[in-house]
Amino acid sequence: MSGFTLRLKAPATERMTLSGITPSKLSALSAHEIARLDVGIEKGGLALGDAFDISGSAGEILTIEGATPELDFIGAGLDSGTIRVVGDAGSYAGRKMAGGKLEIHGNAAHFLASGSTGGMIHVRGNAGDNLGGMIPGDRFGMLGGITVVEGNIGSRAGDKMRRGTIVVRGKTGSHTGSRMIGGTIWAEGGIGPEPGLMMRRGTLIGPSVEKLLPTFVDTGKHDLVITRVISRYLKAALGDLAPKPMPLFVQKIGGDLATIGRGEILLPAA
Incomplete structure (x- = not known):
């Protein structure tokens, strides 16, 4: 279970891209090759060894200490093992992630989990716009896996x-589930205004919605088995991070009727 630790030497003066910096890739390289990996976006490039102190040995865990929002694409392409981020992550964290686990002990910027197909992402702080x-x-956004954000998004x-599944312990921003085609977004703190814009399919779950679009309609009170199935699945996958189950009866809001209208927003029945 040993692994490498990357410790940022000084506050970043330029953005860096850590795409492909994963436990499996580093395990296949020598110390010299690891230090020479290019993480810069400027014309001259920037070697990993110039930006970070590198310690440890090959293993299943990669720890990034002192992380700041200037570090983009952390965990991009992760397929196995664990990346632990101590600090904040920049944009595109977990981009096209296929497996393994990405732990961010801070906030994440925009486009977290974009294009991901598997694995688990856990953010202890907040996340920016366009999560998943x-x-x-790209043709689609998130394609699989589970993302949990303990703050707001x-x-x-x-x-x-x-x-895929997105669980938010806090509240979502506006237009959650826009153009959504499938998957589940569960916001324990509530769903922000005008969710589901041009939504075709998929499920949004929460205790309340700030404001509905006029192209969504109330379809009444339902006893939906699927909500209990989702709850059991998330409990098995996430343990204590799983959201509390919905009540037996839920209010189902259907839409977006501006398109095929097979999406749904599930709220506790009054």
């Missing part, structure tokens, strides 16, 4: 999301 959302050039979470 699509970036230009920004707007447009799950934009073009197709599969």
Whole structure:
């Protein structure tokens, strides 16, 4: 269970990209090769060994200490093992992640888990806009895996999301689930205004919605088995991080009727 530790030498003066800096990749390289990996975005590049003190040995865990929001693409391409971030992560953390676990002991910026297909992401702080959302050039946003954010998240979470689960212990921003095609977003602190813009399918769950779009309709009170199935699945996968189960009866809001309208927002029945 040993692994490498990257400790930022000084506050970042430029953005860095840590795409592909994963336990499995580092395990296949020599110490000299690791130190020469390019993490800069400027023309001259920036060697990993110039920006970070590197210690430890090959293993299943990679720890990044002193992390700041200037470090983008942390955990991008992660397929196995664990990346532990002590501090804040920049944008695109967990980008196209396929497996393993990404732990962020701080906040995450925009496009967290974009294009991910598997694995587990746990953020102890807040996350920015477009969590699990699509970036230009992609066909879909999040495609699988589980992301848990203990704080609040920004707007447009799950934009073009197709599969996977997002659990937010706090509240979401506006337009959660925009253009959503599938998957589940569960916000324990409540869903922000106008969720589900152009939503085709998928499920949004929460105790309340700040404001609904006029193209969503109340379909009444239901006893939905699927909510209990989702709760059992999340309890097995997340343990104490799993959201509390919904009540037996839920109020189902359907939409977006501006498109095929097969999405749903589930709230506790009054």
